[in-house]
Amino acid sequence: MTHEAAAPAGPAAPAAPARYVLFDVDGTLVDAVANQRRVWATWAARHELDPDAVYAVALRTRPMETFAAVAPDLDPHACLAALHELEDEDVRSGTYAAFDGVAELLTALPPGSWGLVTSNYAHRVRGRFDRTGLPVPPVLVDAAAVAEGKPSPVPYLRGAALLGADSARCLVVEDAPSGVRSGLAAGMTVWTVNTPEAHSGAHRHFPTLREAAPAILAFATGGA
Known part of the structure; x- marks a missing residue:
């Protein structure tokens, strides 16, 4: 009896992200106020x-x-x-810039673990990201992608669906009350940044995105 050698195993498929992060854009990642x-x-x-x-x-x-x-x-x-x-x-x-720490955070997040949910339009977000050197993720939910905008849960639910994520495994990072209400209504964890104090209902608050970055990265990698 002869025995055939087993075929070498192919590369293992990348593990699914532990958890997911959905960012608002204007006021959260890009200073465009x-x-x-x-x-x-x-x-x-x-x-x-x-x-x-x-x-x-x-x-x-x-x-x-x-x-x-x-x-x-x-x-x-x-x-x-x-x-x-x-x-x-x-x-x-126009003159505007990414908030301090944004570029480092976005490039450190695991691929496929994050997306953008904005009330702006995709072509404009891409233009601003190109000018500020930020990476654009595959998942970008804009004003034209949904029938209802924030504070409806629809935009964040759409973002989670595109990521293939359950709402309970998603973190929303926001700076505006309507976005906070949208994330909460979608059943997600919501943190606020770049405001003097937390908006009503937010689970955590950080005065700046830079201060929030380690906790956001830990959340996405299952460490928080």
Whole structure:
């Protein structure tokens, strides 16, 4: 009887991430507050609206919802086209930067363990990430990807689904109250960064992203 040699085993498949992280973008990873305020102020001035009042609404809603609230008589699609032009010009010429520690954190996270969930649009996020040298993950849920924006749980649930993750294994990193409510409603752990104090309901708070980075990395690798 002859015995055939066993075929050599192929490379082992990479282990699934222990847990997952979903990041908001503007205000969490990229410092774009001044840019957003300037863009909305320019848009508001064109329609003789109070820029502070408009921006207060824009902070907690997606653009189409903002237009409905602050300018219900205007064509929302025309408003959105004008806003896109202003924001795209800002991506090309505006001055902004990633928060301290972001680049190191994102490159240290295990591949496939993290994604972005933003009320902005994907092409703009990619433009900002390209200018700031940040890596863009395969999972990027933007305003066009979901029917309901934050504070609905839909955006973060969509992000988890694309990662193949259960909500209970996901950490949301946010800076805004609407994002905190969205993550909590999705059944996820929520940490806040880059604000003086935690927003209501957040499980942990860090004054800066740099201070949160070790804990975020530990969460993603199963150490926290």
